[in-house]
Amino acid sequence: MRQPFFFLLLFVSAQTLNAQQANNQNLIQYVHPFIGTEKMGHTYPGATVPFGMVQLSPETDTIPYEAHGKYNSAVYKYCAGYQYTDKTIVGFAHTHFSGTGHSDLGDLLIMPTAGALQLNPGTADKPETGFRSAFTHENESAAPNYYKVKLSDQNILAELTTSKRVGMHRYTYAKSEQAHIILDLVYGIYNYDDKNTWTYIRIENDSLLTGYRQTNGWARTRTVYFAIAFSKPFKSYGYKNFSSKQVYHGFWGKFDLSSNFPEIAGKQIRAYFDFDVKEGEQIKLKVALSPVSTEGALLNMQTEIPHWDFDKIKLQGQEEWNKELNKLNVETISKEEKITFYTSMYHALLAPTLYMDVDGKYKGLDEKIHVAKGFDNYTTFSLWDTYRALHPLLNIIQPKRNADMINSMLAHYDQSAWKMLPIWSHYANENWCMIGYHSASVIADAVIKNNIGFDAQHALDACVATARKKEYDGLEYYIQKGYVPEDKDGSSVSKTLEYAYDDWAIAQLAKKLNRMDIYNEFIQRSENYKNVFDPSVCYMRPKLNDGTFMKDFDALSTNSPGYIEGNSWNYSLYVPHQPDSLIRLMGGKKKFAQHLDSLFTMHLPDHYFAETEDISRDGIIGNYVHGNEPSHHAAYLFNWTHEPWKTQEKIRMILKQMYKISPDGLGGNDDCGQMSAWYIFSSLGFYPVAPGSDEYAIGSPSVTSASINLDNGKTFEIKVNDQSDKNVYVQKIVLNKQVLNRNVLKHSDITNGGTLIFYMGNKPLKN
């Protein structure tokens, strides 16, 4: 913990929380939303409910227009809109990704101000030149579904909370005859001049607006509809269109546009609403979103928050958080670990996010309006990240939601012009980020684990159609030749390896569903990793269309051809479905273990680090890059050698080094909860090395005890004897009073309920 920065200000009042259930502990006290908000974590500190459609959070900078279209570091820093080291806040926006390495959203920036109206944000070094305000962390606090900050320049206390689809603001003003609320539609995350394709505001009456923001961003075509209600009528209002390029405004000089003009449309609009306020007067806002229409937004508002009781909404959301956090009751050696654990839980329950109105309507990938029948529709599927541990975790603690996420993926498939499952499903868009077709893994994992709240046969068909889509990303070559040739399609090794794993997952799914023709096809494809293994260097290596390996090869370089977000050293370990076979390829268990050792102990020269994306120096150990995902299973691979105790010590090392409770406590992007899900599994003592299997590899728990409170009413207890920071080695495991003679846990072991006891020691058990 680097800074003793925010504990004192947590506004969580335990006694206000409903504790009817025996296991309903007050766990939100352990959630520190600022973790990950500095440097590379890319989390946001604002208010939201589990998997909520609204993420209402402060923005600490505006991206300069010079950044047009360039994905520079300034843009990258603000993936979640907030950087802990910043000194000013420009306002509060309603949509945020948590932990992504690319960015979008930041819709509907709201900023309360007092004094002379300013419609420019101003600069961070001179906040007085605009509507932004300085703030200090002493005057700021964050908890699940509650964020609070004193805006120093404006002398306004800002508080934020949310329901699923509605953000609620409470602003406490000093006395002023010039109080304003600014609605900034220019602002956005990863903004550039032309990102807004269109925006619209309609003044419905003296305390209600509706409108939409339509953008061309990471989501190619995205529209957020909104309705905004004010607790107090505004006395006047106006706007300015900052677009110099808009040819038609369409008013022909018939009106004074600067004030009280009831309808506004354009690309660069900031609107303001004026009030007189008494000392201490509060103005509250309800900002409802909809993916469908302004009527949908109004319906969401009326249904979810038909009143103006801010504290009630805050409490409801916090009770919801407590309910979900209590799916896992853990005890830890230190309070810090408990904070890390429950903050990880919090981060793991943010995405995918709900994407439909209260009446079930949502916009589909086909840009048509659909009604979700029998399921909740979700978006924000960062599947290349989350198939690894997040969705497996949800199969345990959120099975219903995970099944609905798969229903959402199938709807995406049905609506897709390509007839493909999602790669990165993003607000009714496919943004195609990263590689593979890991929807298949998520689906297979759920079916194998008997969490089948969807049409499994249709899901298999969707997996197969996706995996056979030859137009996609080198697949035609992969299907023909058994590998992606680097001279035909880049990142060829990463793709070949991940396709092979996904194919294995499809095979498992097919077998379970008795579709043996499919099984045979895909189990064969699942061995394609062998085609890019070069025994002469003992690494996975890019192969060319003519069947020869590429001459130039650097196992440490991430930029070298063949790879993405990982170098060959890391990617060569990526055969999660057949570690035994990989180990044979790489020279047997002993040699493999040595190789694996060196991953953690070698020094990665600076010039190699420089080209490693998305992580800070804190995010790597040797050449093991925990801040990126491809090696998340790697430390568990010692289990397949003669030295499983090395898994145990590495896991404890990673748990300790890669997760801290400071704002910069995440060494890499949290990636929509994948980093956090890794923490949760690993701290409980097991991990899903190959989702689609019903087995978890045993590691080394860091908790002292845990209860997994399952939706089926059963509880799976984990007890850890002789737990300490030094006793990282598992000496014995007892499952339901019987010694466990395998280094895997079965999914049914968990879902049947029972007790798992780890006996720990400070020396490895080497036999």
Place this chain on the structure above:
Amino acid sequence: MRQPFFFLLLFVSAQTLNAQQANNQNLIQYVHPFIGTEKMGHTYPGATVPFGMVQLSPETDTIPYEAHGKYNSAVYKYCAGYQYTDKTIVGFAHTHFSGTGHSDLGDLLIMPTAGALQLNPGTADKPETGFRSAFTHENESAAPNYYKVKLSDQNILAELTTSKRVGMHRYTYAKSEQAHIILDLVYGIYNYDDKNTWTYIRIENDSLLTGYRQTNGWARTRTVYFAIAFSKPFKSYGYKNFSSKQVYHGFWGKFDLSSNFPEIAGKQIRAYFDFDVKEGEQIKLKVALSPVSTEGALLNMQTEIPHWDFDKIKLQGQEEWNKELNKLNVETISKEEKITFYTSMYHALLAPTLYMDVDGKYKGLDEKIHVAKGFDNYTTFSLWDTYRALHPLLNIIQPKRNADMINSMLAHYDQSAWKMLPIWSHYANENWCMIGYHSASVIADAVIKNNIGFDAQHALDACVATARKKEYDGLEYYIQKGYVPEDKDGSSVSKTLEYAYDDWAIAQLAKKLNRMDIYNEFIQRSENYKNVFDPSVCYMRPKLNDGTFMKDFDALSTNSPGYIEGNSWNYSLYVPHQPDSLIRLMGGKKKFAQHLDSLFTMHLPDHYFAETEDISRDGIIGNYVHGNEPSHHAAYLFNWTHEPWKTQEKIRMILKQMYKISPDGLGGNDDCGQMSAWYIFSSLGFYPVAPGSDEYAIGSPSVTSASINLDNGKTFEIKVNDQSDKNVYVQKIVLNKQVLNRNVLKHSDITNGGTLIFYMGNKPLKN
């Protein structure tokens, strides 16, 4: 008639037309859609049905990008997409205004080509550099709901027809293995770089596309949804995005975008579809539009054209045209006059245009989806033009449609953020073009004439709310002071005069509905024209806020402050509701008649003409500007002097000089049928000088006989004895066998049915 240019090629086959009704003559043979397509008429020659949602017509140029945002003459020429003197065609688009002086639309350009694929239109002087083609008028023909042209460069015969909401194309190819259909979403009328806010194409299957085009043009926020079906599956397809500014395309290099990519979105897209064709093979397209959704477009297509029978659709539309044209059966001295008459009828039945799907859904002014209940919803209300004669004409020959147009205006009012009736209603937008609030005139005229297929009380409330909207266009001053001060709001004389007339119309409406408080308020306002009359110069003259008249004054200048589309000389005659009072103001009947005489006989110096908008030299007589609207009633004002015979000779002169059957036969913009409606009334011998009154001023008929076939089953016959080009003076009028001792006709005279006989002579009847 300047050119014997197109008669021979008319493809109207009389015997194919249904002639069940006695009065169902084949009248479409007299419609020459090319009239007005050269110079200032701004009509289009393509296919449409009466008031149809689709206007499918050739485009003969693309507006150069240099024209960005500048309303230059090159842009102005192409208000309807076609200029008769052009030598090339770039394709066929689906939406067009008829006769407007500003422009928009031109959605969804389709062009068939053969040979090497070209995705740029090329230039008019070198059509071979792009997909455009040369053509000649010898190989072109047009009739109601049918247009045909041979594309010389491509050796393709193109034929167009429509149903209400669907355009149908039939392309006959020579043999080719490189036949293409281009869908150009870059093209638009009054186009500029940034006009497309977004466009989208989705390939639904091998012969069906859906998508939309969203623009920021004269309509600030407009979206046209479409579905396009091909009669033959395309063998391949592709597209190019010509936008250099689009940051995100969103595909991450995962696909070969250049071909067979099933979904496309962006700002500057041209797509192509490839075919093999045999010699003489026809490829047909159905292009359905919707203001609501792609589902709506598909529904429109399936409902209106569930087959591929081009000739059937053509015939259905032509039967519909014949049915509507037969509402007026006229005989004329010359065939040319019959052509002028029925082409005027044709032009008068093009707008307002239907604006809803077959299920009644449409997009409202509030950008929400509405369902039109109990009426058909219309858009394209160019009310400053059409309140004068077009809507009065529709009250006679299309009463049901006119009532539905008023229902559409009331829906506009209900949805308006301003709570105002339409000024210029434009595809779910208000474009605020021109001045006044002439919806009031249209509503009052319908109610006074007992055409009340709408909620009249609500309509009066809407008129009053609109007329009291003090934020609008100088109205606050007008209400306070009785005139618009020129130093507060421009075009102040024109506005004051038109507001005063509209106020009179509201007063008439209120009186009819027994709302005498409203009557009193507005009948008082209706006299406000007196406040801008300056007896010292005997003209209407701009007044300042301090009550003094502006010093600088030039009665002939249209650019001089105080006026719009008319100079003081013309506008000073604009008191249509109280001509007697105006005549007294201007010095009595004799002096007024002399003044009126001079209007037609004086020579307008060139520098004054140069500043007169929207008309050619052919469009004026002396200083009387028939090509603009403010004086359309002027020639009838002699009726209020001792010299009504001067009305008769002037009307016959205007009928003869201002309307010709050549492409340049319209001396000014047809203005959505207003110019044509003037012709129809005047050639029948009467005209609605003050809509909102139940009286028509008598002029001099140019027809030899006419039957008005009313929807109530009655017929009003007009017979003209001793009609000739010289016998322009009315000697006697007999209505239902009784001599008519008034120079007005009552609306009830018409709707009761009966016979009106004009006795003509070559000498004025001066007593």
